[in-house]
Amino acid sequence: MPSPMTGRTGRRGRFGRGHRPLSEINVTPFVDVMLVLLIVFMVAAPLLSVGVPVDLPRTRAAPLPTEQEPLFVTVLPDGRIYVQETEVGIGHLTPLLGVLTNRNPDARILVRGDRNLTYGRMLQVMGLISAAGYHKIGLVADLPSGRPDEL
Numbered sequence: 001m002p003s004p005m006t007g008r009t010g011r012r013g014r015f016g017r018g019h020r021p022l023s024e025i026n027v028t029p030f031v032d033v034m035l036v037l038l039i040v041f042m043v044a045a046p047l048l049s050v051g052v053p054v055d056l057p058r059t060r061a062a063p064l065p066t067e068q069e070p071l072f073v074t075v076l077p078d079g080r081i082y083v084q085e086t087e088v089g090i091g092h093l094t095p096l097l098g099v100l101t102n103r104n105p106d107a108r109i110l111v112r113g114d115r116n117l118t119y120g121r122m123l124q125v126m127g128l129i130s131a132a133g134y135h136k137i138g139l140v141a142d143l144p145s146g147r148p149d150e151l
Contacts, residue, residue, distance in 0.1 A: 061141075070108035071100055072140070075125050077116040093125070094132040105133045112140040 073093070074082040081088055083096050101107035109129055113122045129137055 068108065070110045070138075071097065072110050072112060073097075073125065073129065074112045075114065075117055075122060077114045079117075079121055081125060090124075090128070093128055097129065097132060097134070101134075105135055107134060108136045108138065109134055110138045110140050 072082075072084055076082070081090060081093055083093065083100065086096075088096050097107075097109065101109075111122070111126055111129070113125075126137060
């Protein structure tokens, strides 16, 4: 006899053996998550590119703590090289560094290059220092004066 509430008879009801429960996958949350991820990656991808022009001589980074006083190598825009306050030729740079550091490969050497210096000259000086066996070579930058457009 059919039930007054459902209109079904017995356990199998009027659908019989062929009735199966509907099982659908709700893909709406999946699509929402995928769209959010797509937007995040579209925004983040341009920030990962290497070709963004940057002003290398300025930074807001704090100076690294030091245990010993580093040697300063300064390269001027016309290519002249100074170790501390002494002008030195490119051929005499590594022998002078060897004397001043007692041939210690862990001596800290900081290279200061003028912002108008050619990139090749700066790499040449840093390459000579590295080829002489020094491992702790760093670059020096000025802190901006506080105006955001100076970075």
